[in-house]
Amino acid sequence: MALWVSYLIIAYVALRKLASGSPPMTLGLLAAFALLFALSSWLAGRSHRYISAYLVLQIMLIEAIGLVQPYEDTWAVMYIPLGYQILQAYPLEQALAWGATFCALLTGTLIYTSGWIRGLGFSLYYIAICIFFVAYDAQYARSQAAQQESQELLSELETAHARLKEYSAQAEELATIQEHNRLRRELHDSVSQMLFSISLSTEAARTLLEKDPGQLPERLDRLQALTGQALSQMRALISQWREG
Secondary structure: OHHHHHHHHHHHHHHHHHHOOOOHHHHHHHHHHHHHHHOHHHHHOOOHHHHHHHHHHHHHHHHHHHHOOOOOHHHHHHHHHHHHHHHHHOOHHHHHHHHHHHHHHHHHHHHHHHOHHHHHHHHHHHHHHHHHHHHHHHHHHHHHHHHHHHHHHHHHHHHHHHHHHHHHHHHHHHHHHHHHHHHHHHHHHHHHHHHHHHHHHHHHHHHHHHHOHHHHHHHHHHHHHHHHHHHHHHHHHHHHHHHO
């Protein structure tokens, strides 16, 4: 948005200069300013030394545009694009120092071309406009950065949530496997114990059949009870296993 506003400002100043009958040299100065402004991102990627030289050159172009006759005050808004750039390129203290330089030069040139009273009035007016636009852009940039940070945080939270769900599924699967293993052990131990008891009872019944047949019905009843108990435990364990 700041980029488009800057080009609109340059176009606005060009139209005002044409309407006021400024010489072709003014358009040349404006074209040079626009060209340097378009190359500012490339210069910023090289070194802060290039940015400082760029700002000094742009200030000279703006002041030259302001001094070309016939005098016309709207050239002062061209400091707005430079205000955007110093906020992006420098820490706050250095940006404020550059801003103070812009204000001093703007005020001095307007007083020179319009007189003390009108010059001070124009300078206060344009300084207020510059501060408004630059402050709005800075606030907008901070809100965009906060929104981007919120989106990144949301993305990280969604990723963490997906991982937690995956870990939960793995833990649940592991718990199911452990429960199945426990039921297998219980089934094995219970069946082994019951079969051992049934085997002993069968051996005892066989012995009673030869020595004391009268006690055989009682022994067979006990054997039947053991068999029924074993079947019940097996069914219960198998049912738990299926439910798990």
